[in-house]
Amino acid sequence: MSLATLDTSQHPNLPASAATLFSAKAAKKLSFEQIASHIGRNEVAAAAIFYGQAKASKEDILKLSEVLDIPEAQLEEQLGGFPDRGRTVEMPPKEPLIYRLYEIVQNYGYAYKAVLNEKFGDGIMSAISFSTKVEKETDADGNNWAVITLRGKWLPFSRF
Amino acid sequence: MSLATLDTSQHPNLPASAATLFSAKAAKKLSFEQIASHIGRNEVAAAAIFYGQAKASKEDILKLSEVLDIPEAQLEEQLGGFPDRGRTVEMPPKEPLIYRLYEIVQNYGYAYKAVLNEKFGDGIMSAISFSTKVEKETDADGNNWAVITLRGKWLPFSRF
Amino acid sequence: MSLATLDTSQHPNLPASAATLFSAKAAKKLSFEQIASHIGRNEVAAAAIFYGQAKASKEDILKLSEVLDIPEAQLEEQLGGFPDRGRTVEMPPKEPLIYRLYEIVQNYGYAYKAVLNEKFGDGIMSAISFSTKVEKETDADGNNWAVITLRGKWLPFSRF
Amino acid sequence: MSLATLDTSQHPNLPASAATLFSAKAAKKLSFEQIASHIGRNEVAAAAIFYGQAKASKEDILKLSEVLDIPEAQLEEQLGGFPDRGRTVEMPPKEPLIYRLYEIVQNYGYAYKAVLNEKFGDGIMSAISFSTKVEKETDADGNNWAVITLRGKWLPFSRF
Amino acid sequence: MSLATLDTSQHPNLPASAATLFSAKAAKKLSFEQIASHIGRNEVAAAAIFYGQAKASKEDILKLSEVLDIPEAQLEEQLGGFPDRGRTVEMPPKEPLIYRLYEIVQNYGYAYKAVLNEKFGDGIMSAISFSTKVEKETDADGNNWAVITLRGKWLPFSRF
């Protein structure tokens, strides 16, 4: 199995923590599944921390420091602030895997809106009070299927 | 409960079928859940047909004609071709509900890619061999949560 | 005092309700303050309904019908669905008044983020569980000042 | 409580002063509230100075030098010129917190314009003769609310 | 001498008043100089009213109605609201004359800023408390020179 790595020449604007974390992950040959399991978070959340897209708590930093053999002080310095999200993907995404997700939004966006509005009323599905996960299924013919679940709190528009 | 409607002055580039279908839906006061149940398809797929984002089969046309009281010949003419997908949403989406989905791709795109690559290898989750659904959950505190599931076939990059 | 009006040739993509409402408002010579007061909502919210940017409830429709002398059935048909928000302003805004608001976001965006993060932690100020108002102040020298208040629920990022 | 920090690899085009100030702030473990209180300015203005979005006066430089233990000459050199504003946020903002502010402009822009025009006449709310502040409210249910106030001088268009 | 006219097929998004005014101007064979002189405003301001870029006062409407033989009620209806400025030019301008103005901003923008900042301090030249005029000069060799004057109030950034 190959592991996800980071080539900083392709991502010059990621936070310094990204280089630190990915380089330790490569040295330790750990998958996100293993890292997530160690810090007790979902593997998408774990990867999001690596890309500077999610905040690591004090405990996360401690456990990342352990599992990746990175001095805690260094991680604390690099991960102690607040994530500056949204800088990894240039939209529209050029990366084929990420483009497919974008295409789903492009094609089904209004269908989702219509169905959600009829089910919940006028509002949105939060992307903040939100969690997501990735699962793998294999069907009877041996084909693999990726299943991504998005779960967000429904926020009705305030009346004012 | 309010029903999703279509204001064609806001969507001048949707296919002619969109106006036909939404106008009949409004007249009949039917939700997508009811329509989907009648034609035996998922409600997101049903809504996608209304927006010109999914193909209606012969049977779908027959059943839509029944449930919406639209002459079958008219539907056949308007829905008989192949959808020209992707024209409903101007990207980045300005609509807040749809923007939240876009933001999820923007924020978690590389995290999904890293986790999917480690789970499945080099490839993509198909947006074509693909289905999706929307569910409503209510937690113990009475908060509603929207759950969107994306399920796509894993396609490994061919070696050549 | 002049009243805000709508020239549909400048806004071809607004919903049909916008033309209906603005045209009745002009005929009745009513300000948004008067309309808002009649329907019991904030005047920014009232104006947002006119531009198709906020949902009118059953009661709003009834009261708008009264105050503007529009048949309730017509309003019900045009306002009964869900707003398709975000289509009034082409970004970056070309309109000088709206541009100034945009410029505030552009100039102070990161300052707001830093201050909000330190005050509230990792999260966002909701634009959905949200209200806003406009006030006029006159200082000792007779200068007028516009005061816009934005009040949104703080949503912390979920840990997952 | 976490403090806002700056990762210069994410913001390569900020002025040199930004790195100087944020690095001292991190070393001193000071919040913007503390810094603002020391220099006698609003905390949003203080943060804006850090991001190169507001001018520091002679006195501000002196006090920043004190509170942050930075040689005054260095600050004088880096902050003595005129800010080159607007370079921190790439529009549309990708950062979720900042995007919400942008979305408010996008959704309510014309509603603000209509209400302001009716209240004040033909003109704009200045973003220059302008101040802003951030407040925290906690409601009876323990929910936190962010309140942002924008206060700008009303400028009528000159007749010529 | 040719007169400036409006071809509405080239400017579909101008307000209805633009067609009314330009068509009467063509019928009356009046120049902007003549119209401006009649209504007592600068000719650039007069032309700006025609393009929906400046507000006509009650008196302007009355005088435009006289000089152009347009029923006052019609003008009142079309010009009575607030201009929705900024919609005439698609930026960057494709029109060569307008592009040259844009190019001046592009080439000399920072030079203006540096000189203005040194002369006035930290602030901007207002485009709202603002007037402009166009003059024609002919030099000794018979060459014509256009002179455009921009005069705006200096607004210092507020300290807060």
Place this chain on the structure above:
Amino acid sequence: MSLATLDTSQHPNLPASAATLFSAKAAKKLSFEQIASHIGRNEVAAAAIFYGQAKASKEDILKLSEVLDIPEAQLEEQLGGFPDRGRTVEMPPKEPLIYRLYEIVQNYGYAYKAVLNEKFGDGIMSAISFSTKVEKETDADGNNWAVITLRGKWLPFSRF
């Protein structure tokens, strides 16, 4: 009085001469007015040379070398070629002062064109056979006004 300075981290694509000139200007504590007066050019032109937007003649180089204490050979090498204009401002300008100039073009572009065409015929005001200046006026109430004059040769379109 503060002096205009250059922070090269904010302007990585300016020519090498910009850093040389601005750094000497800061060391000498000279304003553009003083420099312009020394080299016998308008201060906007002087600032434009600093930003790489105008060509320095042999004599300009000699005098800049004198007044700024920069070896003439170094200036000759850095300023001896032809300016590659237009690289300082990213359009639309994010800087508020420069944006106001852009907004004037956006709002009054067609009004200028109509008035200029009626005054001069079919052609343009040159931005090359062109000069500009900045003046400061103070009115009876003590308000400052910035006056920018643009003077360009009128070029009629050739008939061919």
Place this chain on the structure above:
Amino acid sequence: MSLATLDTSQHPNLPASAATLFSAKAAKKLSFEQIASHIGRNEVAAAAIFYGQAKASKEDILKLSEVLDIPEAQLEEQLGGFPDRGRTVEMPPKEPLIYRLYEIVQNYGYAYKAVLNEKFGDGIMSAISFSTKVEKETDADGNNWAVITLRGKWLPFSRF
């Protein structure tokens, strides 16, 4: 030989004169060479008039009226104003023939600049005091070559 025609559904923003002229040209089965020869102008200039990109003089209008059998008054009304140039091509051009010209500018732009600067000094080749022509050459092998000549007055940047 086929003649160039205009399909107004593809060019909805051309001036009304374009439809008038092209439709008469099609009815008369005239080439631009024939029309240009009749009005005594270059055929590129003639075509530019048809697309609203060049001004027709009084005499041009008279002769166009003759050769195309269009009432002079109609042409006078449609062509009497000033061209609003630059609206025919959406840049970058999608049309392959026009794209090749764009590509020449993209590839050789700086080479032209370097050579022109060395030959003429600091300035530009005017696109206003400008003429152009198209010629056809056939080489010994029977291959056809298109030769486009651009001839513009050299304008040195003013010293100020």
Place this chain on the structure above:
Amino acid sequence: MSLATLDTSQHPNLPASAATLFSAKAAKKLSFEQIASHIGRNEVAAAAIFYGQAKASKEDILKLSEVLDIPEAQLEEQLGGFPDRGRTVEMPPKEPLIYRLYEIVQNYGYAYKAVLNEKFGDGIMSAISFSTKVEKETDADGNNWAVITLRGKWLPFSRF
């Protein structure tokens, strides 16, 4: 006479050969006319090689090495591959001289197409089987004119 030079801080993405060649040209004080004459190519082509927009043959490399005193091996290494064209100009061009060429395409694009189609049929003028040259003319009044000739093979669209 000034010579064209290259400031690499303004053109960070040019190939390494550009810095090598321009720096030698500056040291040798050679014009493109002199260099072109030495290598037996047109001066636009010579300049295009300097900007990485044209391929240098073995012989070109040898002669450039001679005339510029650059080790042949270094030039061979830097110029031996295939040009990656199109990276010098950011479109639309901000540089005034290059913009004028762009404007010619924008204004006369469809006129060229109409005239070329009528003269040659359905096809394009090649930008590959193509040559160009720049000439200087001085008219009776002492005005200089730049003449740019574009000569490309006519390629008819294949019928298939």
Place this chain on the structure above:
Amino acid sequence: MSLATLDTSQHPNLPASAATLFSAKAAKKLSFEQIASHIGRNEVAAAAIFYGQAKASKEDILKLSEVLDIPEAQLEEQLGGFPDRGRTVEMPPKEPLIYRLYEIVQNYGYAYKAVLNEKFGDGIMSAISFSTKVEKETDADGNNWAVITLRGKWLPFSRF
């Protein structure tokens, strides 16, 4: 089997011929394969004529008139000019099928260039002296494969 149709509300800028041809095709229930076979051209070329992307010869018009029962004069008028290519697809394509082709160019563009340059030298594969075809293959497992062949003349860059 479904047939490709055209919904003009989705393609408002196609030439008038597109509506004529597609509407006759739908009435006649003909596939592009049948039409292409009748006019003796490849089916991609036939479809390109329908979308206004290829020129129909005199003979093509005659045969299209026969097979589609359209008056020859009407087709002659609508198809007699020169195609204004490139207006069907808004780039990047939103349509999933067309996007996949775009993605191939995006992902393999430089690989194609490197391989073509090494095989043919410095030049391009013409898109004008060019033909293309689509074939269907079914493999041993019953999977269908689409095979698109692009065949273009190699054009070496001219030396000048």
Place this chain on the structure above:
Amino acid sequence: MSLATLDTSQHPNLPASAATLFSAKAAKKLSFEQIASHIGRNEVAAAAIFYGQAKASKEDILKLSEVLDIPEAQLEEQLGGFPDRGRTVEMPPKEPLIYRLYEIVQNYGYAYKAVLNEKFGDGIMSAISFSTKVEKETDADGNNWAVITLRGKWLPFSRF
């Protein structure tokens, strides 16, 4: 014959492996045909690996290490992760050779869609389950033709 090389100053965002591989290729003077033949893959795929657009398997890495004399560990480290595709070409492509491919998609995109839909039904040609090749043909007149074949699995849209 010249070989394809990489100038990293033109491609700063390619992965580190690109510099490693291209530099070894240049030192070894190997064509992609030779490299592809050594590693048993198609030459387009081989070039795609060099540009970071295709994944190298364990065996590919071993063989690349052999043929290019690069330490296997270095290649393993640089090529062991998953490609981050799509970063080589800025769309629309400025490079003339790659632009021609883009133009084919732009011109024939809908023609391909119509023909593919009629041949295969509602779906897409995969760009993932996909291979491509480049061939050279020489016709009777000695002209060279490039033939690019695209072969992708047909994926029908799932019914759900």
